[in-house]
Amino acid sequence: METTLNKSTKTHQVITPTQLINHWQGHRSLTRRTIEAFPEDAFFNHTIGGMRPFSEMVMELLGIAAPGIKEIATGEMAPLNEHFEHNNKKEKLLELWDKATDEINRYWTQIKPDQFQNTIKIFGQYEGTVQSSIFYFIDNEIHHRGQGYVYLRSLGIEPPAFYER
């Protein structure tokens, strides 16, 4: 009976909450290695075509990830903050990255399985569902990390393998 129940529950999910957080944290691990691949000066200053340096994109990701999941888990809303103290030290943003990794994992366990289809106005600004918001967080990270790959290539540096998470 329990086997049947588990099978039934499992087989009707496109992706489970646990698979989704592992999927995202796999991406976040790759983004961390992308940050590590940058020389410190280029991380804060290298740009192409008037775009932001990769450090500023990373701060956007930091502003979204843990605060976004905290809002989903707790209902506590805070405005989007994309600025963090770093003193041009990559190590500082890597520390914040790791802190966010732990926070995301902690708040994720508080999200209820029936909550993903709820509507939400994330950061008081963006209307959608919990799932569409989370996929936006992930997709936005992939998008900017892909841009970081071009920055690295333009510096003659090979980025980490995309398929390794």
Next chain:
Amino acid sequence: METTLNKSTKTHQVITPTQLINHWQGHRSLTRRTIEAFPEDAFFNHTIGGMRPFSEMVMELLGIAAPGIKEIATGEMAPLNEHFEHNNKKEKLLELWDKATDEINRYWTQIKPDQFQNTIKIFGQYEGTVQSSIFYFIDNEIHHRGQGYVYLRSLGIEPPAFYER
């Protein structure tokens, strides 16, 4: 009773199959507009840091999307093909893009709801589940499109808005 059943079914899905295909086709619509934003010559020739022109990334995406979904839906395996006749005409690859859009929608309806957790070796090469394969298709598209955005910016062209699908 039916209301309860619908509610119960709905609320326990992180993302439904219909939401997932709409999510992907939204991304594919944005990628199409990214292709359109390129001047024809730059689409086939512009590169940064020894990377491929955007046209070659787009052919990789064409090689993956419809053939990948066809394999998932039908079980018919074919090797990955990333080369298409285009005679340096953007219009030709846009036609193939639209053909793929229809094919993906058609084969998607043949994927059973309990199939997403099945294991698969896509293109005879990549082991995973149906869901992890589909998310790889989507993530890989977002990744390369983000790179296309840098190419456009380096040409002084504003890419389409990322959040519009």
